[in-house]
Amino acid sequence: YSGSLSxxxxxxxxxxxxxxxxxxxxxxxxxxxxxxxxxGLKEEFKHFRKRxxxxxxxxxxxxxxxxxxxxxxxxxxxxxxxLSTVLGRQPxxxxxxxxxxxxxxxxxxxxxxxxLAQMTEYVLLFGLGGALVSVFSELAHDDEQNASxxxxxxxxxxxxxxxxxxxxxxAGYQTVSTTPLFAFMxxxxxxxxxxxxxxxxxxAQHFLFASLVLQIITVVVFGGGMHITSxxxxxxxxxxxxxxxxxxxxxxxxNYFLIQNYGxxxxxxxxxxxxxxxxxxxxxxxxxxxxxxxxxxRSLAILxxxxxxxLITYLVSTLLPLTLSPLVRLxxxxxxxxxxxxxxxxxFGIPEASKVLGKIRSLL
Numbered sequence: 001y002s003g004s005l006s007x008x009x010x011x012x013x014x015x016x017x018x019x020x021x022x023x024x025x026x027x028x029x030x031x032x033x034x035x036x037x038x039x040g041l042k043e044e045f046k047h048f049r050k051r052x053x054x055x056x057x058x059x060x061x062x063x064x065x066x067x068x069x070x071x072x073x074x075x076x077x078x079x080x081x082x083l084s085t086v087l088g089r090q091p092x093x094x095x096x097x098x099x100x101x102x103x104x105x106x107x108x109x110x111x112x113x114x115x116l117a118q119m120t121e122y123v124l125l126f127g128l129g130g131a132l133v134s135v136f137s138e139l140a141h142d143d144e145q146n147a148s149x150x151x152x153x154x155x156x157x158x159x160x161x162x163x164x165x166x167x168x169x170x171a172g173y174q175t176v177s178t179t180p181l182f183a184f185m186x187x188x189x190x191x192x193x194x195x196x197x198x199x200x201x202x203x204a205q206h207f208l209f210a211s212l213v214l215q216i217i218t219v220v221v222f223g224g225g226m227h228i229t230s231x232x233x234x235x236x237x238x239x240x241x242x243x244x245x246x247x248x249x250x251x252x253x254x255n256y257f258l259i260q261n262y263g264x265x266x267x268x269x270x271x272x273x274x275x276x277x278x279x280x281x282x283x284x285x286x287x288x289x290x291x292x293x294x295x296x297x298r299s300l301a302i303l304x305x306x307x308x309x310x311l312i313t314y315l316v317s318t319l320l321p322l323t324l325s326p327l328v329r330l331x332x333x334x335x336x337x338x339x340x341x342x343x344x345x346x347x348f349g350i351p352e353a354s355k356v357l358g359k360i361r362s363l364l
Contacts (some may be wrong), residue, residue, distance in 0.1 A: 006206070034217030046181075079241050089114040092255060092267040099259050105203070106264030112197050113268065120185045121215055121224075124177040132170065132226065136233035138161040160234065160290045164192070167293035168228060172352030175220050175299050180341045182216040183310040188317075189335055195326045207268050214272035218279050223294055227282035230290060239285060247278040304343035315339045 005013070030074065053060050065071060096107050143160040185192060189208045193201050218224055231240050251274035258266030286293070313336045320329050345353035 014303075026176065028302055030160075050118055060091070081192050088271070089118075092264075092271055093253065095252075095255055095259055096264060096267055099256075100263060104263075106267075109201065109204040109269060110199050111265035113211060114202040116192065116196065116208055117211035117215060118184070120181055120212065121178065121219060124181065125224075132229045133232065135166060136163060136229050138168055140233040142328045163230070163233065164291040164293065167290065168295070169225055169352075171225055171293045172295070172298070174224060174226065174355060176303050176345070176350065176352045178355055179216065179302055180309065180337060182212055183306045184313070184334065185214045186216075187310050187314050188330065191330050191333070193238070195305070195330050202219070210265060211268050211272050212267070214276055215327065218276040220299060221294075222276060222279040222283045223286075224279055226293075227279065230286045231282060234289060234327055235288070240282065243281050243285075244278055247274045247281070250274060250277075260358070263297045292332075298350070301348065302345075304348060304352075305348060305350070306341060308334045308343055309337055309340035312340055 044103075055065070082344050093107055093111060094113075095103055096110065100106055139162040140160060143162050147159065155189065175275070186209055189212070190202065190205045193204050197204070228240050231237065251271055253276070255270040258270040260266075313333055316336055317329060317333045320332060341352075342357070345357070
């Protein structure tokens with residue numbers, strides 16, 4: 001239908017696919033997971049009405065309910081998610097629309113580059129955050145249960161050996177998996193944009209390159225968003241909230257001046273710098289309270305392997321005839337980068353890479 005499908009039709013098809021997916025998931029969940037016992041909607045509504053009447057008749061119950069630990073945790077975590085969104089592209093687009101005009105060219109270029117940059121970071125980390133909340137929380141709980149009375153008396157001196165070990169494994173996986181992708185996207189940013197969006201979006205290359213440079217610093221050097229989960233696991237969600245709020249406000253102020261002088265590129269640099277600053281602060285806090293998860297020497301070895309791999313890939317790609325379609329050239333470069341990186345990891349015996357490759361082999 002690519003020749004006749006309208007924009008409205010494409011959106012409707014996307015929405016229908018989401019509903020169909022939800023229906024299939026509901027069917028399989030009901031079939032394979034034991035249903036929770038319930039007395040029916042009538043009894044559920046009756047219970048809800050009774051609780052609501054209790055809150056209305058005695059307002060102090062609402063305050064007690066909100067101050068429960070799980071409610072404070074939920075509200076704070078929700079606030080952290082909102083503030084993490086502030087350090088994203090939506091506020092930047094709103095500011096550019098207000099300052100540069102509704103049809104400003106920079107808005108389209110910024111959005112295209114931001115989406116590619118976001119996918120570069122999350123394509124190999126997607127779904128990891130939700131799992132880490134559960135795993136890190138359990139490990140932190142076990143470490144606290146096994147702590148000595150002297151450590152318990154000083155909560156900031158608690159040792160988290162199991163949590164620290166898990167953080168080091170996740171940090172190693174992040175570095176091994178994302179560094180080659182960041183490097184590849186930086187070197188072949190113009191080709192990627194041409195394949196995904198077409199030649200008319202060539203101006204987005206500078207936006208994408210600037211974003212990727214700052215993202216590789218955020219993820220590889222500072223550990224990315226892993227520290228948020230770690231701090232939440234040890235009960236420091238309010239620290240995350242204050243940190244994200246501070247950097248979010250600083251980001252909005254800085255972007256006002258950056259957009260005035262550099263347009264969409266200024267917005268991209270300002271937001272990514274603020275995100276890097278927030279992650280750097282969280283990295284310092286987790287190092288103080290849990291321990292250092294990043295291993296600089298190992299990270300430098302991985303960076304060296306990736307640098308050599310991407311340079312060889314670039315040189316090989318220059319030998320390909322320009323008559324080939326951009327998609328074919330991109331696939332060839334991607335295949336070369338993958339082979340060279342895995343070969344480098346294997347030859348130099350990077351432990352984190354061996355674990356990742358072992359898990360991939362077991363899945364296959």
